[in-house]
Amino acid sequence: MSFTDTSISTQVDEVTGQDASTETEIPAMRFAVWGASLGLLSLVLIRVWQGEWWFPVGLDATTPEFATYWLGLLYVEWIVLIITAVVGFWSYRKPCTVCMSTREKQGSIDPEHENTHIAKLWATVSVAALFGFGVSYFAEQDASWHQIVVRDTAFTPSHIPLFFYAFPMLLIMTGVSSWYAYNRLHHVYVGENGKGIPISYLLFPAGGWFLFANVAFNELGHSSWITEELFVQPFHFPFAWATYFFFSGFALLFKTVPRFYDNLLAFAESKSVTSGV
């Protein structure tokens, strides 16, 4: 058995989005490029903003300048978060129409088409990973900030990007990844006619949720016990435990990637059979 380059180039176009005639959603590569670019731009802009206004108007939360510059940033972040969440979950709220029609006709999804969904799933995960990188950066930045300023508000210049942008954005993007996978690749775990929610689809956004939820516990702890500011405080540990949930991404990896290659092989074989090679 062999396969031709022509068969592969057709597959490439499907995945990278150059031939999106049968696809109604944004192709994987375009999603990844736009998502990662906009995400990275937002993180860089926040860091530039911090560099400008960190010391000049960030030290005293009771001043009007603080409200203008820092709470202003907070409100912009919330708008971005709401837009991202609404667009992300709304876009993938229904199962793929192409999948539904091929399943009706053939009893299963076209392997070539399924690969576009697997690629798209990993494009969404890669954008989520970018915000994971943002969490990593802003979390330690928060440690450095609290070494020089004793907190007088939960909305410090280091908390605003971390707790109220990077954490919820990571939750939203991991949630969108799982939502996409649930509506497009449900059968990978449960079979064509199976029911149920794959645990890895739940655990993956659970990491983002626990990170965000632990903000409440963290702020309660800081307001109740004067712990300024030992970063290895035991009540900080749940942040680390929350990140462990992202290891469930490996459960996605080891299920979807072998499936991707099986599909690629099946597609190549079907091409070679129909072309008589």
Next chain:
Amino acid sequence: MTRHEELAKLGSHKSARALDIFLLLSLVGFFTVIPHVSRMLYMGDWDFWVDWKDKLWWPIVGPSGALLVTVVGHYLAWQFLRLPLGATFAALFGLLGAWISRVFSFYGLEFYPLNFVWPATTIPMAMALDLILFWSRSFLVTSLTGGFLWGFLFYPINWLMLMPFLQPVTLFGKTFTIADLMGYYFIRPQTPEYLRRIDEGTLQAFLGQRIWISVLMAGIACTLMYWVGIGIAKLLAVLPMRKVLRQT
């Protein structure tokens, strides 16, 4: 053409290449956030400040905290991909996350000098861990030897970077290490608290032997921590592959 050759050829196709890019970005992102957050919360202040890099707690807390999630990458890469690179990958990107933070936050925003806030490295021990697993092909052997070496070698390897800051200096009639002197000039909220804590304890009485007691304890702790890491990998990465929440 064998199936292996077919798969190898498929792997070089552009569709697979596109998937590779997404996977790589995902792995880099999550292998930065998970080890780095663990590192900053378990090693935390011991890793942030050169004057916290003492001979009592840092050699124990540092490697134990860093090993926990490094082992997850180490286990999964070997168990599912037969790649002896998982620990090195996790250690590399955890350290990269730490360095980016030190340069752009500690130095870039708060103006702490970089030689006051450099992070400890775990890359050599991670390479040793992966190599031992590659040679032995046994998690048990790796935990007993590689896990122990991870803890035992942490201080000696990082001592190369720490050594210049342990030189004595006399100021106003008092003798300090250079690290302590830097700490007095860069006041932080927790400094006096920590100095009070570290000056207690009977390990001070062991004088020059103290560091060997600490690194021995670190080796033992890391041998055990290796299995905690494997437990996390099995619970959160392997088990969910098979589990489906049934809808009623």
